[in-house]
Amino acid sequence: MPPRSNIAKLPDELRGELNRRIEQNAFAGYEALSDWLKDQGFEISRSAVQAYGAKFKEKMGALRIATEQARAIADAAGDDANAMGEALVMLAQEKAFQVLLDLEIDADEQNFGQLTRAIADLNRAAVQQKRYAAEVQSRAKVAASEAETALRAEGISDDTVELIKAKFLGIAA
The missing domain is CATH 1.20.58 (Methane Monooxygenase Hydroxylase; Chain G, domain 1)
Known part of the structure; x- marks a missing residue:
């Protein structure tokens, strides 16, 4: 199993704020997010934040699809x-x-x-x-x-x- 990413090791509250900021920035502006994390005391590269943002975007898309599927099931059933x-x-x-x-x-x-x-x-x-x-x-x-x-x-x-x-x-x- 690969080692956990530095972002996965962030405290839940800080990771939640990072997720919010990633969404708010429309999955862009990773350099600024890396700088923000540095200000919070965590040295995480722009590329690591961008890779995390890409996975997060994919998961958000999957969640939206699941929600739509659940609504379709509810309507059909x-x-x-x-x-x-x-x-x-x-x-x-x-x-x-x-x-x-x-x-x-x-x-x-x-x-x-x-x-x-x-x-x-x-x-x-x-x-x-x-x-x-x-x-x-x-x-x-x-x-x-x-x-x-x-x-x-x-x-x-x-x-x-x-x-x-x-x-x-x-x-x-």
Whole structure:
């Protein structure tokens, strides 16, 4: 594993301010940012700041894409047996895995532990999501069966009962 960059070693607060300044400068002005870091007591070259800025820009783009994907999933899924939640969990799992692949992570660091914890939480959420979807489907079947019995008792035709049941269960007729 390559050594951590000097920017990765910056205190979180200072790195956050650097990120803000990089964005504010539209991913340019790296010489001035290097000088600013020097004023803060950290000797980091312009090329190192520029390389970090390029990676940061790429990650920001990926985050925007992920946000757009999540919105598209939400719009497309509606609340179809919580399909949106399942899709969002899958998207989050994919992004967390991508972070594991892309970042320079020191396994001894707390960040790695937080990331693996987040992945474990996502996996638990996926299991709960599947349980919830199965429970919703089971309840829908019970309710459809009860409605079918009541409709037949009222003398509704078999075709109409089956059509209502299919609509209730979300099955294409």
